[in-house]
Amino acid sequence: MCLAVPGRITEIIDAGDIAFRRGKVDFGGIGKEVNLAFTPEAAVGSYVLVHVGFAISVIDEAEAQRVFQYLEQLGVLQEELT
Amino acid sequence: MADGKNKKVITLDCPLPRVSEDRVLLAHGGGGRLTHQLIEKIFLPAFANPLLEQRHDGAVLPINGSCLAFTTDSFVVRPLIFPGGNIGDLAVNGTVNDLAMCGAHPLYLSAGFILEEGLAMETLQTVVASMQKAASRANVQLVTGDTKVVDKGKGDGIFVNTSGIGLIESNVKGTIGPASVQVGDAVIVSGDLGRHGVAILSVREGLEFESPILSDTASIWPAVEALLNAEIDVHCLRDLTRGGLATTLNEIASDRGVCIRLEETLIPVEETVQGACEILGLDPLYIANEGRFAAFVPSAQTEAALQVLRKVAVSEGAVAVGKVEESPRGLVVMQSRIGGNRVVDMLSGEQLPRIC
Amino acid sequence: MKFVTEYRDQQAAEKLSQTIRKKVTRPWMIMEICGGQTHTIVKSGLEDLLPREVTLVHGPGCPVCVTPIELIDKAVAIAERSDVIFCSFGDMLRVPGSSQSLFDAKAAGGDVRVVYSPLDALKLAKANPARQVVFFAVGFETTAPANAMAAWQADHDNVENFSLLISHVLVPPAMEAILSSENCRVQGFLAAGHVCTIMGYEEYFPLAERYKVPIVVTGFEPLDILEGILMTVTQLEDGRHEVENQYSRAVRREGNRPAQERIAEVFEVTQRQWSGLGEIPASGLRLRERFQKLDADLRFPSSEEPARESPECISGLILQGIKKPHECAAFGTKCTPENPLGAPMVSSEGACAAYYHYGRRQKQESDHARLPVAQSF
Numbered sequence: 001m002c003l004a005v006p007g008r009i010t011e012i013i014d015a016g017d018i019a020f021r022r023g024k025v026d027f028g029g030i031g032k033e034v035n036l037a038f039t040p041e042a043a044v045g046s047y048v049l050v051h052v053g054f055a056i057s058v059i060d061e062a063e064a065q066r067v068f069q070y071l072e073q074l075g076v077l078q079e080e081l082t
Numbered sequence: 083m084a085d086g087k088n089k090k091v092i093t094l095d096c097p098l099p100r101v102s103e104d105r106v107l108l109a110h111g112g113g114g115r116l117t118h119q120l121i122e123k124i125f126l127p128a129f130a131n132p133l134l135e136q137r138h139d140g141a142v143l144p145i146n147g148s149c150l151a152f153t154t155d156s157f158v159v160r161p162l163i164f165p166g167g168n169i170g171d172l173a174v175n176g177t178v179n180d181l182a183m184c185g186a187h188p189l190y191l192s193a194g195f196i197l198e199e200g201l202a203m204e205t206l207q208t209v210v211a212s213m214q215k216a217a218s219r220a221n222v223q224l225v226t227g228d229t230k231v232v233d234k235g236k237g238d239g240i241f242v243n244t245s246g247i248g249l250i251e252s253n254v255k256g257t258i259g260p261a262s263v264q265v266g267d268a269v270i271v272s273g274d275l276g277r278h279g280v281a282i283l284s285v286r287e288g289l290e291f292e293s294p295i296l297s298d299t300a301s302i303w304p305a306v307e308a309l310l311n312a313e314i315d316v317h318c319l320r321d322l323t324r325g326g327l328a329t330t331l332n333e334i335a336s337d338r339g340v341c342i343r344l345e346e347t348l349i350p351v352e353e354t355v356q357g358a359c360e361i362l363g364l365d366p367l368y369i370a371n372e373g374r375f376a377a378f379v380p381s382a383q384t385e386a387a388l389q390v391l392r393k394v395a396v397s398e399g400a401v402a403v404g405k406v407e408e409s410p411r412g413l414v415v416m417q418s419r420i421g422g423n424r425v426v427d428m429l430s431g432e433q434l435p436r437i438c
Numbered sequence: 439m440k441f442v443t444e445y446r447d448q449q450a451a452e453k454l455s456q457t458i459r460k461k462v463t464r465p466w467m468i469m470e471i472c473g474g475q476t477h478t479i480v481k482s483g484l485e486d487l488l489p490r491e492v493t494l495v496h497g498p499g500c501p502v503c504v505t506p507i508e509l510i511d512k513a514v515a516i517a518e519r520s521d522v523i524f525c526s527f528g529d530m531l532r533v534p535g536s537s538q539s540l541f542d543a544k545a546a547g548g549d550v551r552v553v554y555s556p557l558d559a560l561k562l563a564k565a566n567p568a569r570q571v572v573f574f575a576v577g578f579e580t581t582a583p584a585n586a587m588a589a590w591q592a593d594h595d596n597v598e599n600f601s602l603l604i605s606h607v608l609v610p611p612a613m614e615a616i617l618s619s620e621n622c623r624v625q626g627f628l629a630a631g632h633v634c635t636i637m638g639y640e641e642y643f644p645l646a647e648r649y650k651v652p653i654v655v656t657g658f659e660p661l662d663i664l665e666g667i668l669m670t671v672t673q674l675e676d677g678r679h680e681v682e683n684q685y686s687r688a689v690r691r692e693g694n695r696p697a698q699e700r701i702a703e704v705f706e707v708t709q710r711q712w713s714g715l716g717e718i719p720a721s722g723l724r725l726r727e728r729f730q731k732l733d734a735d736l737r738f739p740s741s742e743e744p745a746r747e748s749p750e751c752i753s754g755l756i757l758q759g760i761k762k763p764h765e766c767a768a769f770g771t772k773c774t775p776e777n778p779l780g781a782p783m784v785s786s787e788g789a790c791a792a793y794y795h796y797g798r799r800q801k802q803e804s805d806h807a808r809l810p811v812a813q814s815f
Contacts (some may be wrong), residue, residue, distance in 0.1 A: 002474030002580055002632040002658060003363045003436060004688075006441040018696075019590060028357035028439040031290040035557065038583055038697040047441060049635065049688050050361075052527075053555025054584045056697065057635040057688045059441055064687035067665050071450050074457060105545045287554055347448075357439055362554070363528075420451035420660045422483020435528045435554060 004051035006059055009044050012036065025050060111158075115428045117324075118333075138259045139180040139321065142250065149250035151186030153177060156243040162205060165281045166296030169240055170212035172372055175299050176323070177246040178220045182303040183319040183375065185258040185310060186248030188220060193227040193244050198237035209240060220301035222246070254310060260337040262317040267406040268384040269342060270377045272305055272391060273298070273399035274350040275327055279369030280358045287362065287435075295354055300373035305397035309377065312390045318378040321371075325429055328367040328414065330376055332428040336412045344404035344416040344426065363436035368429055381405065441687070445659030446482075454664040455487035458671055462491045466674050467623050468667060469616070471497045471609060472630035474658050482660045492671065495624065498612050504712045505576060505605050510535035513603055516572050516738045517548040523566060524550045525559035526574035540574075556588035556602075563592070563600035572734045575602040580632040582606055582723060583697035586704035589729050601734040604724060607710055609633050610641045611721035615712075617649040626670040628656040628663065631685040636701075638693025642681045650679045657685040704729050 007025035014021055018037050025034045025048065034048070039055040042048055048055035110116045126134065133141045140153030155176045162169050173193065181188040193213065197206065217224055256262060277298040284295060302321065309316050320330045327349075335342045351359075351366045359366050373396060379387045384402050391400035404416075414426040444450075470476065476496045479485065485494060498504050514535050517524035524540070531540045531552065544550040553559050556573055563571035575585040585602065592600045609630055616622055629642060634655045642653045652673035656666030666684040673680060683689055701723070710722025725733050 002472045002578075002630060004580070004632050004635075004658075005360050006439070008440070017594075019587060019594070027361055028442075029293070029354035030357045030361065032361065035584075035587065037587060038694055038700070040696060049632070051580055051632060052584045053557055054587065056580070056583065056632070057694060060687050064441060066686065067661060068444070068450070070665075071453050074453055105542070107541055107545045353439070360439060360442065418482040419446050420448050420482050420484065420487065422486035424481060424483045435552060 002051075004049040004056060006047050006049050007032070007034075009036075009042055009046050009048060009055075012042075012044055023055070025055070111324075118428075136259060136261075139183040140186065140246075140248075142184055142186075142257065149186075149254075151181050151184040151248040151250055152245070153180040153184070154243065154245040155180060156241065158238060158241050159282065160238050161282070161285050162239050163208065164285055164297055165294045166277075167299045168209055168212050169242055170209035171216050171297075171299045173242040173244045174213050174216035174220060174222070174224075175301050175372060177244040178216075178222055178301045178303060179321045179373075179375070181246050181248035182301070182306045183258075183321055184248070184250065185254045185306065185316065185319065186250045187307070188222050188246055188248045188301075188303055190225045191217065191222050191244050191246045193224055193242060195227070195229045196237055196241040196243075197229065197231045198239050199231055199234040201239050205239065209242075216299075216301070220303060251310070255315065258316055258319055260318055260320075260334045263334060263338045263340060263378050263406060264317060264380070265340060265406050265408050266381050267317055267378045268381045268387075268402050269331070269344070269404040269406065270379065270384070270387060270391070270400055271322075271327065271350065271403050272302065272375050272377070272397040273373070274352045274355070275322070275371055275374065276351055276355040276359065276366040276369040278372040279326070279364075280355050282370075283362065283364075284358065289358055289361070293354070295352075295358065298371055298373035300396050302373060302375050302396055305375070305391055305394045305400075308390050308394050308397075309387060312386070314383050314387045314390060315380055316377060316387075317380070319375055321375045323372060324370050326366070326368040326370060327376065328365075328426050329429060331414045331426070334378075335414050339411050341407040341410050341412070342404055342414045343407050344414065346416055346419045348401060348403045350399060350401050350403075364433055367426060368433045378406065442659065445657070445661040447661065450661055451487060451664055454661065454668055458492065458664070458668050459489045461668065461671050461675055462489050463675060465491045465493065466625050466671060467493045467495060468626040468628060468670050469495045469497045469624040470628040470656070470663070471613065472628075472633070472658075474632070475628060475630070475656065475663060478658055478660060478663060484660055484663060487664065488667065492667065494667075497616060497624075497627075498712065504607060504612075505530075505533065506711045507535055508711075509603070509605050510539070512735065512738075512740060513540060513574055514538050514543045514548075515740050516603065516734060517543040517550050518546065519548075519570075519738070522549065522570045522572055522738075523562060524548060524572050524574070525553045525562060526550065527576065528552045530574055530576055556585050557591070560588050560592055560597065560600055563597050564595075567599055569599065570737075571600050572738075573600070573602050574605070576605045578607060578609055578630065578633050579636045579701075580630075582701045582705065583636060583694070586700045589704050589725065589732050590700065592732055593729060601732050601737045602725070603734040606705065606723035607712065608707070608721050608723070610645065611718050612712065614645060614649075615718050615721075617645065617651065624651070626651055626674055627653045628666045628670065629653050631655055631657040631662070631689060634683075634685070634689045634693065636694050636697045638691050639681055639683060639689065640691065640693075646679050646681050652679050653681045655681070655683045655685050655689050657688065 005027060007027040009023045010026050011024040013023065018040060021036045023034055023036045024031050034050050035054045036042055039048055039058050042055060042058050047059040049057045049059060110120045140151045143150045143152055157169050157173045157176065159169050159172060174191065177191055178188040277295055280295050281297040306319060318334065320334060322330050331342045355366060377387065388400050388402065391397040416424055416426050418424060479494060510533055516522055517540055526540060533539055540550050556575065559571055559573035573588065577585065589602055613627065616624065629639065639655050646653045652670050654666045654669045656662055662684060669682050669684055704726060705723040706726050707720050708722050708724045709717055709719045711717050730736060
């Protein structure tokens with residue numbers, strides 16, 4: 001049960017209890033309302049992973065770059081070896 | 083039988099095979115494998131004749147020296163009105179397009195309406211007005227029709243059937259159909275995929291778009307006419323309605339006993355359509371289109387065909403997406419974006435949004 | 439799409455593929471647990487980028503596959519009631535019960551609806567006070583917080599016509615069941631990334647230690663899976679068995695605390711029957727006493743009927759990675775997506791369905807070329 005898609009929060013609607021906190025999330029041009037109860041630290045502009053209408057994690061943008069930095073290093077190494 | 087209680091022993095808990103269908107399922111209308119089974123098991127044996135067995139979008143009828151094309155289609159869409167059109171647009175364009183896929187110049191349509199008691203008159207007027215506009219744009223005349231009303235609860239507002247007649251003109255060489263597909267042919271798609279299905283789903287799923295995704299419903303005859311007038315040797319044409327590009331190509335590969343090889347990076351899908359598919363867990367290859375078609379042409383004519391198509395509004399996004407090969411026979415295969423290979427199979431039934 | 443498209447880059451995939459090839463000196467068998475990962479692997483033809491030495495097997499990562507047949511029968515029975523609107527995620531509709539699936543129930547007149555979120559089902563309940571709305575709450579830990587929230591909101595808003603039919607399973611006990619099995623040939627694990635966004639990965643340290651297997655928390659895009667495989671293979675070649683986190687952009691070691699708290703507030707751990715693996719203790723969730731009034735199983739009691747089993751479906755062996763789908767005699771012949779003999783053929787995430795749709799003949803050719811894995815290591 002794993003389909004979670006990343007999107008950017010464009011609007012937040014606080015509605016009393018954290019359980020009802022919602023937001024509008026943009027997925028590459030599509031907006032959908034998402035429950036934000038599980039990502040209280042998320043703000044407008046944050047990227048969140050959305051699963052069945054709920055944000056389940058805030059994406060760490062620095063970590064997201066890690067694999068590409070690693071690949072760059074690999075590229076450098078390969079050039080050095082050849 | 084294995085004991086399900088002992089946790090160390092490997093148990094084989096398994097449900098029984100499904101009881102064979104004694105009822106029609108929604109999936110039978112999905113355009114995929116089950117639809118085909120319905121046609122093969124029930125309709126074809128009952129009505130057996132060589133014209134029907136061609137299994138093309140329309141029947142080509144030689145009558146007194148001319149070649150007529152004759153087709154029929156029924157429209158049961160929900161919601162009736164969606165971004166970019168309504169059931170009326172589909173009813174006219176759908177049948178016009180089926181005729182075009184035979185290489186026939188669409189001329190006359192009939193329309194049969196099944197209306198549900200309680201339908202708002204305003205909705206009916208909207209639908210009829212759209213049909214008139216679509217017919218006028220496609221240069222066809224609606225010449226005969228019928229209306230029935232069913233009890234409230236027995237129909238989805240409106241069901242429409244349209245049948246159409248077209249003329250296959252003398253510049254059409256040979257038969258345009260799966261039988262004419264050759265190994266080596268290029269596969270061209272007339273524009274980007276998935277708009278119609280996503281437009282429908284956007285209403286059902288409450289998706290909002292910055293710039294809304296509109297159904298691509300349109301008459302594709304101008305594009306076909308341009309290809310025929312340019313004397314492109316068109317081997318086969320097929321629209322990409324229910325079941326999408328994947329289903330259409332599977333039908334052709336299987337009918338003709340060839341392999342169709344695609345490149346994922348060449349398949350045109352607009353970014354927001356792709357995004358909607360990501361969210362709902364759908365594959366754009368299987369989503370219905372109402373203003374798109376696939377064309378099979380000799381590979382030497384690929385560039386020429388693309389140039390002709392791109393000059394016509396409805397096919398300005400035409401691209402080549404693959405080619406016909408000898409084997410593996412009957413399969414559609416695709417090289418993925420990252421360079422691996424997969425089989426693009428026929429859908430078993432309706433494509434369902436997934437969360438997994 | 440940001441954080442999606444860049445993880446499908448061909449050149450990056452090629453680089454990772456080459457690095458894996460250079461690392462590997464002997465055969466390794468790696469299991470991925472999540473249906474979503476199976477889907478990506480098969481859909482992108484990822485195995486074509488792996489050296490022959492690396493064999494990927496697909497574990498019980500699809501809750502659809504492991505939902506016991508009795509529960510499907512229960513769902514069908516409830517869906518057939520005229521006072522019920524039965525809501526479910528798409529995948530569950532085609533899973534066969536003893537005699538029917540939910541799709542069949544719909545064909546027979548049941549009001550069965552596909553929903554995107556459990557909150558959609560709750561909305562339906564509020565909009566249809568005269569009918570009972572039942573939501574089929576299936577999933578792993580990833581979906582548990584959402585289902586817990588639906589239950590919590592229903593309780594908070596006093597929605598009396600709403601209930602949930604629960605089939606929640608937990609991943610680490612299933613992994614342990616596989617690892618502790620005598621036939622286990624799995625040497626490394628790609629742990630389910632989205633399960634870990636919720637639960638973190640503390641639970642995997644004792645498993646890695648006890649069974650001496652590397653466990654790498656892995657994401658779902660092609661680059662994620664390739665990187666996860668690279669990290670696993672590196673550990674195997676080095677003789678290490680640690681827990682690592684490839685999916686660090688989404689997963690923290692402690693997981694998502696608010697989500698865990700909500701799960702704990704609404705659910706408690708219980709033993710559960712897994713189709714294909716038997717009963718595993720402490721491997722499922724059920725509603726706590728305070729929320730039991732929302733339990734559809736209690737609201738719609740039925741008589742227990744023993745489920746009948748088909749000997750031909752080897753889903754147990756497939757779910758444990760002991761056999762591959764095309765090694766099953768019924769695969770593609772008697773057992774197809776239209777006529778599934780078992781759950782792995784039904785779900786779009788199921789190993790058998792994935793193979794059927796994406797792989798079939800090609801997979802058979804390339805798998806025969808793979809090297810056999812040594813039994814001990």
